[in-house]
Amino acid sequence: MYGLDGTISSLDSERDQNFRIDTPSGDQFVIKIANSAMDPAVLMMQVEALAHIVMVDPELPVPRVLYSRNESALEWIQANDGRSHYVHILTYMPGCYPPDDSTSRALYRPLGACLARLACALRGFYHPAAKYELLWDLKQSMALRGYLHHIPDPEHRQLAGYFLDRFERVVLPEIPKLRSQIIHNDFVPNNLVVAEEDPGEIVGILDFGDMIYTPLIMDLATLIADLFRGPEDPQEIAVETIAAYHEILPLEPLELTLLYDLIATRMTMLNVIGSWRVNLYPDNQEYIAGYVDSVWENLMAWRNLDPAEVTRRYFRACGFWESEELVLSKRVSKETRSTQLERRARLLGPCAYLFYENPLHIVRGEGVWLYDEEGDRYLDVYNNVPHVGHCHPHVVKAISHQTRMLNTSTRYLHGLILELAERITNRLPEPLSVCMFVCTGTEANELAWRMAKLVSGNDGALITRHSYHGNSDAIIGFSSEEVPFEKLPAHVATFYAPLSNTTYREPDSGLHEAIETLGERNHRPAMLIFDSGFTSDGIYTPPSGYLRILYDETRRAGGLCVSDEVQVGFGRFAQHFWGFEFDDVVPDIVTMGKPMGNGHPLAAVVTRPEIAEALAADTGYFNTFGGNPVSCAAGLAVLDVIEVEELQQNALIIGNYLWERLLELRKDYPVLGEIHGAGLLLGVDVLTTDDSPDPDLARRVMNHMRQNKVLIGTTGPNNNVLKIRPPLVFNQEHAELLLASITNALEECV
Ligand SMILES: Cc1ncc(COP(=O)(O)O)c(C=O)c1O
Known part of the structure; x- marks a missing residue:
């Protein structure tokens, strides 16, 4: 079917049957034979998602899909019992499972970052089969209530009920507001392989079998809940993972607000389903029960935490401050210009003098532009500190x-x-x-x-x-x-x-x-x-x-x-x-x-x-x-x-252009004297008719320009030199505005 031959060995899997095939040429593939109950549309979604991820972010270590001789990603076979099973083949991801102390510090940040990248790669992907009922879908957690009776210990049952009640009260009403997309939904150390020589380097993301369309944040809750296995403080683990995720895919405040409960719900889910499966597969009891016990302990400790305190830490890990709105709402106060001037003189003293006869109240800057409190914008031809432009991103x-x-x-x-x-x-x-x-x-x-x-x-x-x-x-x-x-x-x-x-x-x-x-x-x-x-x-x-x-x-x-x-x-x-x-x-x-x-x-x-x-x-x-x-x-x-942005070169081009145009302007306005400086630091002398320095005219020109929303300064021993010193992102268009403003000011002031 695929033209492959080689040695076949069996691999572990919860729902499917997986085999590895080692071909004589040394290539390795995983043959995935789906459970006969598996919806082929969901399988197709998984396969298409892999192709999408590879297209969007080829560096992400996900398996590649092998196409059959029919150029199909999905084939089917008939088992001995007559049932048909869908089959697909993926490249095998070499590496090793994260060491047993997989929740080691070295892995938290890479896990958060890798999950965020994966979520970004899946952002543009959609498939109609992605909306389906899955017990492992956190948004459908209310369905877990129907399984609570499988929990043998009444105290544990009560604990699970407690967190499902919280889910219903705190999370459920917010779900429609959460951004949703198709997510991996089981990105946990067991489904990853890391480099043999570096357990912090994720070299393979496996098992896309739980993918579903659901709120994005469920992915992160799923990962964090799975990491609480060792002696490490769960909050440390969570904060590291969240911060690394947030750096790549910024989280929203609502998502962070719900994380405490979502992590708890995921732990609850693990144990409710775990208890059910213990009953279902008594052979596996020892293995499943061991894991379930440690999660009960974690859940109990989780209940003793103050959710507000936990959320505060998550907020801060992402650079949010929970009290921001409260403080800012108190701070924003409207005040008239005259009271502000009076308050300023009183508070800052007489040394804090202001530019221009009509001082400016600037509230925002962008590139060569400054914006005042009314929203009016000013061309900044004065400030050299914002060298590469105000607030360069x-x-x-x-x-x-x-x-x-x-x-x-x-x-x-x-x-x-x-x-x-x-x-x-x-x-x-x-x-x-x-x-x-x-x-x-x-x-x-x-x-x-x-x-x-x-x-x-x-x-x-x-x-x-x-x-x-x-x-x-x-x-x-x-x-x-x-x-x-x-x-x-x-x-x-x-x-x-x-x-x-x-x-x-x-x-x-x-x-x-x-x-x-x-x-x-x-x-x-x-x-x-x-x-x-x-x-x-x-x-x-x-x-x-x-x-x-x-x-x-x-x-x-x-x-x-x-x-x-x-x-x-x-x-x-x-x-x-x-x-x-x-x-x-x-x-x-x-x-x-x-x-x-x-x-x-x-x-x-x-x-x-x-x-x-x-x-x-x-x-x-x-x-x-x-x-x-x-x-x-x-x-x-x-x-x-x-x-x-080649700003030095820009300073040369625009500076020379300004120089030439100022020379021309001098012909019409003999009050303009020598031009000096270079690039985007130019001085233009302003003179009286008998060629002596004219600081008064320079000041009037400067203030006239300010009224027309173009900001320059004056300098020199006699203060008669117009100082042209804009951010270096000053371009030709800005130069024209400046020249028009100088011309206009000379026209009016001379
Ligand atoms: C040439 C020169 N040196 C030093 C300074 C002092 O710099 P600062 O204001 O950052 O202390 C200035 C400030 O205008 C300056 O123009």
Whole structure:
């Protein structure tokens, strides 16, 4: 019939007769001869389901169907007693049954994950024969009542009745609300084979004989109920299995709410049917009764649990918090803008200033768009922190996934931190190979400062004249944008930022003089630090030769060179991933932050091994939150998106386009001066008619654009530079909106 020959051996089975055939060529198959009462339509459904699974998820280890010479998946034979039996043949799944302590920890997660994959593969499958009466169908559990009298012990009978009553009260009314599909319905260790060398690797899923159309969650209840065999805490088993399942096929709150009862019902089912079968097949009594006894014990323990507490654990394993609705309903309060402004001033104090004359109340972000509380959307041409776009799904998913898994500190081994450190250092030249994670740009610069002082033995700093490097006590002293010149600390001296993208103040931008000034105050430079996009100084790319001169001179004076890449790192300047790459230099220390976590607080310091070693030998360094697994997941996701969506290239294309169009606009509006920067960090000077900086006009243009729902900023020593710095997913269409808005604002404001 199938053209097979070979040696035949018998296999165990509850309802069918199964044989293994070993062919001379070494292939192995299972011949399944169905019970004569078996409905051929149900058999056909099983066979078609296998073909469907193989098509949808070929990696799932399910048997393949062998077709007969008639190209049929199902054949029939006549037995000696004259009855006909349907036959089908499947490939044999080699491997071994999970070891007797099959409920070992190594298997719980793979079981949950594999079951979820199987359910996903069956999602699109339907067969009319899938709706049939089956005693093993959990949704039909009320039928078990008719079998209760087979339970000999009255206490056990009472226990089974107790859980069937609960099923009737708690589960039955909810069944119509549950998502349903065809499920395996007997995915338990006995129906699986695992790799000989790795009991945690499932290599075969067997026995699709109980498949049925029923609520999806029944599959998981069936599996969990079967796992309670060893000494392991049942709740641990359940939580592990549920969490792994949920990661692949997210569970719904109602499903989780019913799990306590469904697991109990499945255990009840095992024992009611088990007791019935003991009566039916007294020969097997010893085997069945042994198993049944252990399930009674489990059921008794189950009854002593608090269902609400159990459900709470299942909810949390899936990232749900049972009190969420209660808390959120209390929190959502409508408040007028003026009361919010007043409350804010009172609660946050006067340092928390707001952007724009008419401040925004933003509640949602997506890509380059921000949405206010009224649902109005604004084109975000200002924010560089959401580097790959507000709420990028890949970043959001990475963060939420890792938050659910674990969040600790660098005091434990973890793969993500190494992967991120590797991907960052791979982007930097040798010998910058040691990456230390922190949470903010300020912390990164603070750490750089400590290293620089330690290694140089000096205590002076060289900064540009309108810089910003952070907010801590030490670093605010390097932020001349914030601190008036006369108040800068004595150990800090300034030099000049570039004059344009291509020019700088000859011969050395005043660095020599700055070093001399430090000397006059009895300080020598420990570090030179500047934002390599000069964002606060007006926005420039480093002109050719500029960095080389500064680096050489600093090093001659004994200082280290720190490249602050907090603004422009990660490809914003398009041509290069880091700002310092515009010149032929290698910094001693690179600091980075803002875009690194797309809004998640993540920053880093990368340096040479010997500098890190010097710090370790001195005080060492620990940062509670720096480099935690969630931050690292965010950082990795950002790098993924930059690469996959080719955002550096996008910054180049759109940045060049904007540049060209702004040059054209200048012809119509002479108040627009030089354009500088690169990629998606551009500065446009706004000037008076006699070519001096016009901060007032720049501010009015910015506020006019805000009213028209396009958000930009201003910067520079005179605050007359329009700052164009959108998320890197800014495209041509967004560029047109921006240009139209600038044109309109100039039309109205000039
Ligand atoms: C160039 C530069 N360095 C450092 C910082 C400080 O970063 P953070 O605000 O994350 O402390 C900033 C912040 O604006 C910055 O622009």
